Amino acid sequence: xxxxxxxxxxxxxxxxRANAQFTAAEREASVWQIIAAERAEVDARTxxxxxxxxxxxxxxxxxxxxxxxAEATVKPRSRKPSAKKI
Numbered sequence: 001x002x003x004x005x006x007x008x009x010x011x012x013x014x015x016x017r018a019n020a021q022f023t024a025a026e027r028e029a030s031v032w033q034i035i036a037a038e039r040a041e042v043d044a045r046t047x048x049x050x051x052x053x054x055x056x057x058x059x060x061x062x063x064x065x066x067x068x069x070a071e072a073t074v075k076p077r078s079r080k081p082s083a084k085k086i
Protein backbone atom coordinates (compact mmCIF):
# COMPACT_ATOMS: atom_id res chain seq x y z
CA UNK A 1 0.00 0.00 0.00
CA UNK A 2 1.49 3.23 -1.06
CA UNK A 3 0.85 6.48 0.74
CA UNK A 4 -1.31 8.55 -1.54
CA UNK A 5 -0.97 11.80 0.37
CA UNK A 6 0.90 14.66 -1.18
CA UNK A 7 4.24 15.72 0.27
CA UNK A 8 2.71 18.86 1.79
CA UNK A 9 0.06 16.74 3.54
CA UNK A 10 2.77 14.41 4.88
CA UNK A 11 4.74 17.39 6.14
CA UNK A 12 1.66 18.89 7.78
CA UNK A 13 0.85 15.60 9.49
CA UNK A 14 4.42 15.21 10.71
CA UNK A 15 4.42 18.79 12.00
CA UNK A 16 1.12 18.17 13.81
CA ARG A 17 2.51 15.05 15.52
CA ALA A 18 5.70 16.89 16.51
CA ASN A 19 3.75 19.81 17.95
CA ALA A 20 1.60 17.40 19.91
CA GLN A 21 4.75 15.89 21.40
CA PHE A 22 6.15 19.31 22.31
CA THR A 23 2.93 20.43 23.94
CA ALA A 24 2.78 17.19 25.92
CA ALA A 25 6.35 17.77 27.09
CA GLU A 26 5.50 21.35 28.04
CA ARG A 27 2.47 20.15 30.00
CA GLU A 28 4.61 17.60 31.77
CA ALA A 29 7.20 20.26 32.62
CA SER A 30 4.53 22.57 33.99
CA VAL A 31 3.11 19.73 36.10
CA TRP A 32 6.56 19.08 37.55
CA GLN A 33 6.92 22.79 38.34
CA ILE A 34 3.59 22.76 40.15
CA ILE A 35 4.62 19.67 42.11
CA ALA A 36 7.94 21.28 43.06
CA ALA A 37 6.15 24.44 44.23
CA GLU A 38 3.73 22.40 46.36
CA ARG A 39 6.63 20.45 47.87
CA ALA A 40 8.38 23.71 48.73
CA GLU A 41 5.22 24.99 50.45
CA VAL A 42 4.86 21.79 52.46
CA ASP A 43 8.54 21.83 53.42
CA ALA A 44 8.30 25.46 54.55
CA ARG A 45 5.19 24.74 56.61
CA THR A 46 6.84 21.66 58.15
CA UNK A 47 9.95 23.66 59.07
CA UNK A 48 7.83 26.39 60.65
CA UNK A 49 5.80 23.91 62.70
CA UNK A 50 8.94 22.07 63.77
CA UNK A 51 10.54 25.32 64.94
CA UNK A 52 7.40 26.19 66.91
CA UNK A 53 7.30 22.75 68.50
CA UNK A 54 10.96 22.87 69.48
CA UNK A 55 10.53 26.38 70.94
CA UNK A 56 7.54 25.23 72.98
CA UNK A 57 9.39 22.16 74.25
CA UNK A 58 12.34 24.34 75.26
CA UNK A 59 10.04 26.81 77.05
CA UNK A 60 8.32 23.93 78.85
CA UNK A 61 11.68 22.49 79.86
CA UNK A 62 12.87 25.86 81.23
CA UNK A 63 9.59 26.42 83.06
CA UNK A 64 9.84 22.98 84.63
CA UNK A 65 13.43 23.59 85.67
CA UNK A 66 12.56 26.97 87.24
CA UNK A 67 9.37 25.78 88.92
CA UNK A 68 9.63 25.48 92.70
CA UNK A 69 10.06 21.92 93.74
CA ALA A 70 7.12 20.56 95.62
CA GLU A 71 8.33 19.08 98.85
CA ALA A 72 7.63 15.46 99.11
CA THR A 73 4.96 14.93 101.70
CA VAL A 74 5.74 12.11 104.01
CA LYS A 75 2.72 10.04 104.67
CA PRO A 76 2.59 9.08 108.30
CA ARG A 77 2.79 5.41 108.80
CA SER A 78 -0.28 3.93 110.29
CA ARG A 79 0.28 1.85 113.35
CA LYS A 80 -1.18 -1.49 113.79
CA PRO A 81 -3.12 -1.80 116.95
CA SER A 82 -0.97 -3.58 119.41
CA ALA A 83 -2.15 -5.98 122.00
CA LYS A 84 -2.43 -4.37 125.41
CA LYS A 85 -0.11 -5.65 128.02
CA ILE A 86 -1.59 -6.42 131.34
